[in-house]
Amino acid sequence: MKAVAFRxxxxxxxxxxxxxxxxxxxxxxxxxxxxxxxPCYTDAFAAIERDPNQLLAVAERDNRVVGVLQLxxxxxxxxxxxxxxxxxxxRVAAGERGGGxxxxxxxxxxxxxxxxxxxxxxxxxxxxxxxxxxxYEALGFRATHRGYKLAL
Amino acid sequence: MKAVAFRxxxxxxxxxxxxxxxxxxxxxxxxxxxxxxxPCYTDAFAAIERDPNQLLAVAERDNRVVGVLQLxxxxxxxxxxxxxxxxxxxRVAAGERGGGxxxxxxxxxxxxxxxxxxxxxxxxxxxxxxxxxxxYEALGFRATHRGYKLAL
Numbered sequence: 001m002k003a004v005a006f007r008x009x010x011x012x013x014x015x016x017x018x019x020x021x022x023x024x025x026x027x028x029x030x031x032x033x034x035x036x037x038x039p040c041y042t043d044a045f046a047a048i049e050r051d052p053n054q055l056l057a058v059a060e061r062d063n064r065v066v067g068v069l070q071l072x073x074x075x076x077x078x079x080x081x082x083x084x085x086x087x088x089x090x091r092v093a094a095g096e097r098g099g100g101x102x103x104x105x106x107x108x109x110x111x112x113x114x115x116x117x118x119x120x121x122x123x124x125x126x127x128x129x130x131x132x133x134x135x136y137e138a139l140g141f142r143a144t145h146r147g148y149k150l151a152l
Numbered sequence: 153m154k155a156v157a158f159r160x161x162x163x164x165x166x167x168x169x170x171x172x173x174x175x176x177x178x179x180x181x182x183x184x185x186x187x188x189x190x191p192c193y194t195d196a197f198a199a200i201e202r203d204p205n206q207l208l209a210v211a212e213r214d215n216r217v218v219g220v221l222q223l224x225x226x227x228x229x230x231x232x233x234x235x236x237x238x239x240x241x242x243r244v245a246a247g248e249r250g251g252g253x254x255x256x257x258x259x260x261x262x263x264x265x266x267x268x269x270x271x272x273x274x275x276x277x278x279x280x281x282x283x284x285x286x287x288y289e290a291l292g293f294r295a296t297h298r299g300y301k302l303a304l
Contacts, residue, residue: 021230030232040233044232047227053203070228074224077197077241078173081192124299144300145276145299147296150292
């Protein structure tokens with residue numbers, strides 16, 4: 001088995017990424033999967049590509065996408081003009097869990113945030129994801145905040 | 153007393169905005185205030201201005217800045233390519249609290265997110281801000297997530 005590699009996603013990765021997003025107990029009902037890629041994802045990918053402060057990344061092993069996450073680099077005034085790196089939509093393929101792939105992927109993401117000058121990395125995790133909470137806490141994240149959402 | 157108005161911030165608002173950010177029990181120790189505006193804030197303001205997916209907004213009454221918040225419009229693949237509106241750095245002047253200014257400001261911000269095509273508005277609030285939690289819950293936000301932070 002070859003080593004896992006992390007890189008910026010390209011449009012050819014989209015079907016594999018969407019399959020990963022849908023293969024998740026919480027995410028499954030929120031995605032649109034079928035034999036043909038739903039154009040909502042190609043539109044979203046184009047919007048991410050247009051924004052230099054977004055980085056959609058994949059983990060790849062043996063030419064297969066085995067993980068996905070999105071980084072947003074957010075400028076702001078608070079904390080003396082601190083840039084924040086935000087992690088969203090983290091998914092690791094079922095067969096890769098528990099083997100360190102997720103941890104290595106997040107460490108790579110944190111390094112990217114550091115490289116872009118961020119002073120803080122932030123993410124929110126659904127209250128129901130107890131395994132994810134242990135995972136992020138082992139990486140040094142602290143749950144100091146409540147994550148509020150409002151559907152429009 | 154004139155009505156409160158909400159608008160995009162301009163650089164001339166920066167000293168008043170920084171004073172608001174510093175006039176906060178949690179934020180005070182994290183900001184840099186003095187007779188001269190710290191260049192870290194002008195740099196941060198320029199970075200916000202350069203990014204079309206950022207909107208720094210102020211609440212104004214009688215030509216005085218009485219509130220500030222930042223909106224980030226974030227494209228993403230999850231939830232069928234949903235755009236998220238994210239609210240960060242919300243501050244309302246002490247003399248304006250409890251009178252509906254904060255609520256009106258957030259409702260204005262939520263409308264901006266809707267206008268920009270977002271399907272979700274999200275924010276995190278420090279666990280210590282009990283008043284803020286009641287405020288966001290009254291606006292319809294639900295604390296479904298944990299907000300994790302990692303200082304770099």
